[in-house]
Each structure stands twice: as C-alpha cells, then as structure tokens.
Amino acid sequence: MEKPRYRRVVLKISGEALAGNQGFGLQHDMLVSVAEQVAEIRDMGIEVSLVVGGGNLWRGITGSAQGMDRSQADYMGMLATVMNALALQDALEKAGSDTRVLSAIEMRQVAEPYIRRRAIRHLEKGRIVIFAAGTGNPYFSTDTTAALRAAEIEAEVILMAKRVDGVYDSDPLVNPNAQRFESLSYLDVLSRGLGVMDSTATSLCMDNNIPVIVFDLTKPGNIRRVVMGESIGTYVGRDS
Numbered sequence: 001m002e003k004p005r006y007r008r009v010v011l012k013i014s015g016e017a018l019a020g021n022q023g024f025g026l027q028h029d030m031l032v033s034v035a036e037q038v039a040e041i042r043d044m045g046i047e048v049s050l051v052v053g054g055g056n057l058w059r060g061i062t063g064s065a066q067g068m069d070r071s072q073a074d075y076m077g078m079l080a081t082v083m084n085a086l087a088l089q090d091a092l093e094k095a096g097s098d099t100r101v102l103s104a105i106e107m108r109q110v111a112e113p114y115i116r117r118r119a120i121r122h123l124e125k126g127r128i129v130i131f132a133a134g135t136g137n138p139y140f141s142t143d144t145t146a147a148l149r150a151a152e153i154e155a156e157v158i159l160m161a162k163r164v165d166g167v168y169d170s171d172p173l174v175n176p177n178a179q180r181f182e183s184l185s186y187l188d189v190l191s192r193g194l195g196v197m198d199s200t201a202t203s204l205c206m207d208n209n210i211p212v213i214v215f216d217l218t219k220p221g222n223i224r225r226v227v228m229g230e231s232i233g234t235y236v237g238r239d240s
C-alpha cells in the first residue's frame, strides 16, 4: 500500500462546512461523513488533530456589528466552537474512534483543558484530538488557532477543509470564469487579499513555514486524497 505523505496533521473544519447545505447549525450527514473520513486516515496511521470553527452558530464580528462588545461576542464564538467540537466527538466515537476534546477555555465537565504535552501524548496513543474554544482569546479566529496549534504540536501541514475545491482568483459562485490556483505563496495570499484565511493566520503559517492545503470537504474521500498527496485543491506554501 502506498504510504501517506504526512505523519501528523491539523485538519481545520469551519463551522460552515459542518452546516452542509443547510447554511446554519449542524447537518447530521456532514458530521457522519467527516467522522468516517477522519477515522479512515487515522487508521492509515496518521496522527489527526482537528480545529473546529463556529461560524455556523455565531461569529463575534456579527455581534459586534450589531453593537455588542467585541470581546463578549468573541467569547460567544469560542463557546460555539465547543458545541461543534462535542458534536464531532460524538460522531467520531460512533465511527469507532477514540477522541478527546481539548478546550482553550476551561470547562472540565465537558472537555479537558488544553495542555500541549497532553495533546501530543493523545496523538501518539492514536487518539483523535479536537481543539475547541479557539485560542481562548478574543480578536482571533479558528484559522489562527489552526496555525498556532500546528506550530505547537509540530504538525507537518494544515488541511483547510472548505465547501469549495480550492482558492480562486474571484468568487466561482458569482464568476463562471473564475480560475482556481494550483499553488500560492503566503505572500500572494497576503498581497492579493485572497480569502484562504485571515492575515494573522497566514503570517503565522509563513513565519513558521507550515504549508496549508485548501480542499473541498463535501466530496467523500477527499481527506484521504489530500493526505496521500493528490493535488485536488490549492497548496499554500513558501514557494508557489
């Protein structure tokens, strides 16, 4: 059997991806599909950690635009990621995977506190680790969380799961002639303002040389394809 390209990965799943085509909340089929795909690559011997977003339930910026205090609204966003993390844990356990949720905000009754060494130990034991509550700080995103955790646990790559098959030069839903990039440099992403991830996350990846692969999560089997090295999305790295 061919060997996977990566040994330890961070899979970033946006809240939007978990909403499936409902656009809001959690779609059961999507949770099951993600869980099965994650279990599949774990069974290939890959150490898998997940960073989960919360945009399907709440975004801090929305509350702030409505006049809420930004930090208060961001804490609500971080709590939304915990709900998603628990839903994913449930789906992963139903798919037969040993899973731990590690939360950046302490809530001992529902999740372990985030401790870097403990996260690595879980991964070494073959458990799937879900990082919840973002970085634990307002004004950050879960994309930045993915970059931070990837650096901390020395993951080789961030797999950025989206509902589109990569990064385009314009919105493919609006422009039928939009072109998909095979690869991009971090600087391209920053200077062209491409919507891969926010600039804080991109800079953190650039400074620590962590490659990011943007791919379409909605096609079953795509997580395996990405870890096997198939070029099915857009690669963001030091050299485009």
Ligand code: UDP
Pocket: 013, 014, 015, 016, 052, 053, 054, 055, 056, 058, 059, 060, 061, 073, 074, 075, 076, 077, 078, 080, 081, 133, 134, 135, 136, 137, 138, 139, 140, 141, 142, 143, 145
């Ligand atoms: N958030 C935060 N700090 C973090 C991570 C997330 O304040 O370190 C809040 C922020 O309000 C954000 C919300 O949590 O809008 C949900 O996260 P995100 O928007 O990154 O989710 P996604 O777009 O991936 O679904």
